[in-house]
Amino acid sequence: MKTQMEQNGIVILTDEATKMVSESTLWNDDLRPTTLKEHSWKGINFATLWIGMCLCIPSYTMASGMIALGMNWWQAVGTIFLGNVIVLIPILLNSHAGTKFGIPYPVFARLWFGDKGAHIPTLARAIVAAGWFGINTWIGTGAIDTLLVASFPSWTNLPGHTAIVFVLFWALNIGIAYKGPEAIKKLSSIAAPIVGISSVILLIWALTHAGGWGPIFETPSQFKTTGEFLKVFFPSLTGVIGFWATLALNIPDFCRYAQSQKSQIVAQSLSLPITMTVFSFIGIAVTSATVVIFGQAIWDPVQLLAKFPPFVILLGTIVIVISSLTINVGANVVAPARAIENLYPKRITFGIGAIITGLFAILLQPWYIMSNFGNYIFGWLGTYAALLGPIDGIAIADYWLVRRKQLDLKELYEPNGRYSYVNGFNKNGIYALIIGVAIPILGLLIPSLRFLWDNAWTFGLFISIGVYTYLMRKDKSVLKAGEYEQITIVETPPHHVKSLETHL
Template sequence: MKTQVEKQGIVTLTDEVAAELSTSSLWNEDLRPTTFAEHSWKGINFATLWIGMCLCIPAYTMASGMITLGMNWWQAIGTIFIGNVIVLIPILLNSHAGTKFGIPYPVFARLWFGDKGAHIPAMARAIVAAGWFGINTWIGTGAIDTLLAASFSGWANLPGHTAIIFALFWLLNVGVAYKGPQAIKVLGAISAPVVGVSAIILLIWAFTRSGGWGPILETPSKFETTGAFLKVFFPALTGVIAFWATLALNIPDFCRYARNQKSQMVAQTLSLPLTMSIFSFIGIAVSSATIVIFGEALWDPVQLIAKFPPFVIFLGTVVIVLSSLTINVGANVVAPARAIENLNPRRITFAMGALITGLFAILLQPWYIMSNFGNYIFGWLGTYGALLGPIDGIAIADYWLVRKRQMSLKELYDPNGRYSYSSGYNKNGIYALIIGVLIPALGLVVAPLHFLWENAWTVGLFISIIAYTYLMREDKSVLKAGEYEQITSVDTAVPPSNDQSSQPGISQ
């Protein structure tokens, strides 16, 4: 029986099967596979999404930490570029599954962990994202608060002024996220050009006002040997990779709307590493120029903008709000909202998941976390890559090596289907995750193996790929030769010349 249709590389359910599954406990309007018409995102939408997320305060200041550690400007930019090229690989590999089968991340996770076991990787990603959501909301609050204090002399004396800004900015973030991925698509289209042009204007101002680039770009590297450089390079590289390791997992949440594989792959390949590298360079160049202009290096764009006249401060505040909103909603709300929704698809919607995410972020008390920033960065955030790397590896191994890009879309929504495994859990996935986490963790207790922990994301990814592929070599959930063709009807019809598929059709 044909249960799915493949057209131009996109697989969708037949109308009959979709109607049959609509009453399944694993199905709702947000988690169901997208229809062919809903594959409406063009390459430009993915480019603006990534540009909008990359143009943020953490990306602007990323290279500053590397320069503090002794790198010169081009070593820092090179590290950032290489790290983003590396993390781009799992992003593109997982994007393929989302694009071809139109499924969000929690449903994709059912493939390798089972319909109940999928809560393990989904919630692991969600906890990290909710933590980042609260932190970015607090960072954005601080930026807005500082700029308002610089514009209005009485603002700093207003009781509870920071709490007021936090509440309003939190509501804005949750409100946009409440509208779903289609709202994020529009937000990215607005934010990317506004923040991008603002960054270029800031760069031109810095160059002309200082009469050059300043001393930072002329400062040589402090490393006298290659070995000394590599001791700093690899931990820094892992940090760069971890910056977007979260999106490498739940990128199917966005790519399920892609028109085709080529558009999303080209757009993401060009936009992510280039935007991160260029924006980091702007941060270095402008900060270098501020030494000449103000007598000190201002790595924080908020502190820099606060030195301008009130009208410029107002424009800068708008830009920072757009920047903070784009990365926070795009990178830190979609994943936990989908994970929460997947806990009970019949009762919890994406909008409810977004609201719960916002409330959970408040319970994590980001103001307390940021008051002890050093311990936070080197504690919890320093270790989440060790958890997400193995999950990334399992996802890649399952889709590309075990199943070879073939699956039964229908059975992902069937509680008694082949992907329910044993009582809803794929033990092989759980075993591979444990192995992928424990081996890098040896570096914490065995001094000569500390390099394993310093490269925990990369080591865990490869270990889990090997372990999972071996454990799944004869698993019954894998389609047998010819079985994919038996359940799939291939539509070879030529698409109409009027591009109706570009119209939004996402139901939220």
């Protein structure tokens, strides 16, 4: 029986197959495959999405914080660029699956962990996203609180004034997120130009007050030997990779709406590394300038904002709030809300998932994570990169090496289907994850193996790829030769038909 149809490289369920699984406990309107009509995102939509997410305060703090750790400007810029080029690879590899089959991340995870086991990678991703949600909310809170103190000095005397701002700003974030993923396109198109222009203005200020490029570029590296530099470089590189390792996993949540593979590949390949590198350079340049202007490196933009007049603080706060809202809705709510929704698709909605995400973000104490740069890049970014690297590796290995881009879409929504494995769990995925996480952890326990932990994402990714591919080599869930063609109607694109008619 033909259950799916492929057109221009995009696969959808047939009407008959949709009717068969629409009452399944694994199906709801958010988790179902997208229709051809819903594949409406053009390249420009992915470009503005990434620009809007890259032009955020955590990008600024990550880059400029490397100056505080002792790097000079070109060492920091090089680290940022290399890290983003590396993480772009798994992003594009996982984007292909989302675009071709129109499935969100939790459904994609059913392939490699089973319909129940999928909760392991999706909830792991959800915890990280919730942490980022809290970090961005805390950054916005600091900016708003700074504005209020500068404008109304008595505000600082109000007990718990920062907590009050945090609760109100948290509620604003949740309120926007509750409206769902479609708000992302509109929010990104507004935020990208506003934050971009503001960044250029900040760079101009830094140049004029620091006396041009000279003082910025002349700030030397504080490392006396290559060994000293590498001790900071490798964990910093892992932090840069870990920064978007989250999106590398749940990028299908967005690419399931792509018009074509080409549009999303070109747009993402250009917008992510270029935007991150340019914006990071601005953060680095401004932080280097603060050493000249104020005598110390101020890597926190909120602290820098506090040194300006109230009107400038007002404008800066608006920019920071817009930036925080954009990345929170785009990068930090969709994945956990979907993961929570996947726990009980027939009862839990995306909106409820968004609210639970916000509550969990508070429990992760973002004020502690952001209290110093060591907590941020070595603790937060490094730790979750060690967890997400192996999951990224399993996803890539399953789709590209094990299944070779062929799967039975309908079976992803069958509780006892081919992707249920044993009682809903794929033990091979669990084994690969455990091994992929355990080996880098040895670097924490054995000093001579420290390089394993400093490069946890990279080692975890390749280890899990090898282990998972080996364990799945004879798995019954993999389609046999010719089976994909038996269940798939392949439609010839209209323009190809016209071309054939012309030649005939």
